[in-house]
Amino acid sequence: MRSWCVITNxxxxxxxxxxxxxxxxxxxxxxxxxxxxxxxxxxxxxGFDALFHGVECYIATCSSPLAKLYCVEAIGLVARWLPNLxxxxxxxxxxxxxSYAANVLCGFAQSLSATISPHIIGQCMSGLFxxxxxxxxxxxxxxxxxxHVISKGxxxxxxxxxxxxxxxxxxxxxxxxxxxxxxxxxxxxxGVSGLPMSKFGVQSSDLERIAGISADIGFDFDPYxxxxxxxxxxxxxxxx
Ligand SMILES: [Fe+2]
Numbered sequence: 001m002r003s004w005c006v007i008t009n010x011x012x013x014x015x016x017x018x019x020x021x022x023x024x025x026x027x028x029x030x031x032x033x034x035x036x037x038x039x040x041x042x043x044x045x046x047g048f049d050a051l052f053h054g055v056e057c058y059i060a061t062c063s064s065p066l067a068k069l070y071c072v073e074a075i076g077l078v079a080r081w082l083p084n085l086x087x088x089x090x091x092x093x094x095x096x097x098x099s100y101a102a103n104v105l106c107g108f109a110q111s112l113s114a115t116i117s118p119h120i121i122g123q124c125m126s127g128l129f130x131x132x133x134x135x136x137x138x139x140x141x142x143x144x145x146x147x148h149v150i151s152k153g154x155x156x157x158x159x160x161x162x163x164x165x166x167x168x169x170x171x172x173x174x175x176x177x178x179x180x181x182x183x184x185x186x187x188x189x190x191g192v193s194g195l196p197m198s199k200f201g202v203q204s205s206d207l208e209r210i211a212g213i214s215a216d217i218g219f220d221f222d223p224y225x226x227x228x229x230x231x232x233x234x235x236x237x238x239x240x
Contacts, residue, residue, distance in 0.1 A: 015127030045135030050102035
């Protein structure tokens with residue numbers, strides 16, 4: 001339930017999104033029972049997509065107090081229930097909570113805010129490599145991306161709040177590092193630590209192109225403006 005769409009130009013290999021109130025659905029059918037036979041990996045990848053929708057919509061410069069309420073609730077539910085889904089794909093309570101977080105809470109959050117550079121970089125990769133599952137395209141750079149942004153000291157308080165939403169107590173060191181701990185733990189608990197982008201066809205020689213296209217698209221709502229060199233550095237650090 002959101003006012004955003006994604007469209008791929010298969011000729012130019014661009015995967016871009018656009019938003020307008022006129023695409024907001026009148027009715028959405030979200031039935032977790034229909035998702036019980038979804039492959040486990042896909043369920044986990046898309047659970048992380050919901051997590052990153054919450055994180056990005058929270059820290060975006062266009063966010064708002066109401067959007068942030070939806071984001072924090074969604075992030076907490078994904079952190080709480082995604083490991084259950086990894087252990088048992090037929091866990092209907094887990095599927096219901098993840099669906100609610102992904103489709104209702106994050107749908108409203110995205111309609112009040114916007115996703116930012118991680119989605120642009122991820123969609124650039126999955127535009128060039130159509131088999132690159134959307135949630136996976138966000139996962140492969142997540143730790144390097146958020147480590148980089150938090151290390152710059154930007155919006156540390158916001159990341160500290162998101163770390164707490166993931167069930168992590170206050171950071172012992174730099175503020176916001178509890179979010180990195182929560183992310184690392186959730187990735188470990190759901191079997192996606194070290195997910196390689198090469199699994200989806202990306203070669204190291206593609207990274208410069210991905211960084212260039214992402215930088216050209218631009219990041220209108222990023223709290224920390226990434227340069228092309230920083231994007232490339234994050235991609236190189238992430239590459240497996
Ligand atoms: Fe997404």
